Amino acid sequence: MAEEKKEFWRWTESNWKSPDINWNDAKYMTVGIDVGSVSSQAVIMADGKVMAYGNMRTGSDSPNSARNALKFALEAIGDMPEDRMDYCIGTGYGRVNVPFADRSITEIACHARGANFIYGPQVRTVLDVGGQDIKAIQCDEKGKVTNFLMNDKCAAGTGRGMEVFSDLLGVPIQEVGDRSFEFKGEEPAAVSSTCVVYAKSEATGLLRKGWTKEEVLAAYCKAMAERIYSLVERVGVKAEFAVTGGMAKNRGVMDRVMPFVGLERMKTEWDTQIAGAAGAALFGFALCKKGKGRKK
Amino acid sequence: MLANYGYKDASGDFFITIDTDKCDGCGNCVPACPVGVFEVLDEDPNDPMRDEPVAVVSGEKKKKLKYECNPCKPDSDRPALPCVAACGEGAISHSW
Structure with a gap:
């Protein structure tokens, strides 16, 4: 009988509620x-102030994914009615498909604002490595963008590429970072291609040559780090340096990016994946305070 | 704000940079570009707190700038780029 296919890329979804804040x-x-x-x-x-959040995988349908994520966050709170919300902002790749949003704002603006909130006002350079794009942003002490670029034409060096690799090698995605350092001797050279499709076939070849999974992971993480840094270089690096998005949780890639950057990356207790949504909620708050909120 | 629109791929870097602090949203770049790379929006999508109009590279063009801009970039005798020349504020630059 065929062995059941395990999906190693499946990262854990999560929701959270602040114990100190009452929506009343x-x-x-x-x-x-x-x-x-x-x-x-x-x-x-x-x-x-963050009261609750939900973080889940996007399904094939953006409106449903938006609804589910909100439901997941509301579940964490438990007793708050949905219509208690004063303003909702959609952001990200599917931002125009959030049916209940009052308006949408680009992920560039939201990530800078969110990183400013999560890491504090010292942040000047934000690197966001998302599922299918990479954003490099410089911002001021208020989280206002001063320089940015987004590469969303090619998914090389992004989170989805890492998911493909974790599945190929049968290494759970959460373990990729640590495992990529568990090789003997010198660190293997980066795979020559960052394109997910070509890198995957290159990796298969390396495994056949007798490389361990850890060595292949190291080589791929290294290639991703080089690719990611080449984009950061264009906007330039200013201290402090912060990383958002799912890839911030993968030290296999990030610990290989930071020597290029030449700084320590900032630390946070927050889930780095919520930066964009946190920024959007903060813009909503700013608009409400300015009297530009929803007409009631 | 320096807004870099474009991409980097195996063949090089292809970015158009618009300095939104210089851009006054006049829209001269829009007809100047023979392939319609630019558009002017009433509000800067990357700076929601700014209310003045600003030029951006349109969404459908920014992933193929290498090809769209190619006719204005001959190998020799390269004249000034029409978009750069049209911008009185000097807000537009190309990375390649």
Whole structure:
């Protein structure tokens, strides 16, 4: 009988609620929904403080993914009615497909704002490595973008590429980072191609030549790091340096990017995947305060 | 803000940079470009708190700039790019 196919790329979905915030006390409840190509997040804020969030995989249908992410965040709170929300902003690749959003804002603006919130106002360079794109952003102390580029033409060096590799090698995605350092001797050279499709066939060849999974992972992480840094280089690096998106959780890639950057990357307790949605919710709060919120 | 539109692939870097602090949204670049790379929006999509119009590279063009801009970039005797020449504020630049 055929062995059941395990899906190693499946990262864990999560939701969270702040123990200290009560939605009854808040003046403005704002929501940010980030529908990405691979994951979707909903962040619910009470007067600019994160009250709850949900983080899940994007399905084949953007409106449903947005709804599910919000439902997941609301489940964490438990007793808040959906119509208590004052303003909702959609962002990310699927931002125009968030049916209940009052408006949409690009992920560039939201990620800079979100990184400013998650890491603090010292952040000047934000690297977001998402499911299918890479964003390099410079921002000021308020999280306002001063320079950005987004590469969404080619998925080389992105999260989805890493998912493909974790599946190919049978290494759960959460373990990829650590495992990529578990090789003996010198670090293997980067695979020559960052294109997911070509790198996959290159990896198959290396495995056949007798490379261990760890060595192949190291070689792929290295290639991704080089690709990612080549984009960061164009906007330039200013201290402090922060990473958002799912790839921030993969030290196999990030620990290989940072020597190029020449700085320490900032640390946070927050889930790095919520940066875009957090930024969107903060814009919602700012618009409400300016009296530009929803007409009631 | 320096807005870099474009991409990097195995054949090189292809970015058009619009300096939104210089851009006044006049729209001269829109008819100047023979293939319609630019458009002017009432609000900067990457700066939601700004309310003035601004030029952007349109979504459908930014993933094929290498090809779209090619006719204006002959190998020799390269004249000034029409978009760069049309912008009185000097807000537009090309990376290649």
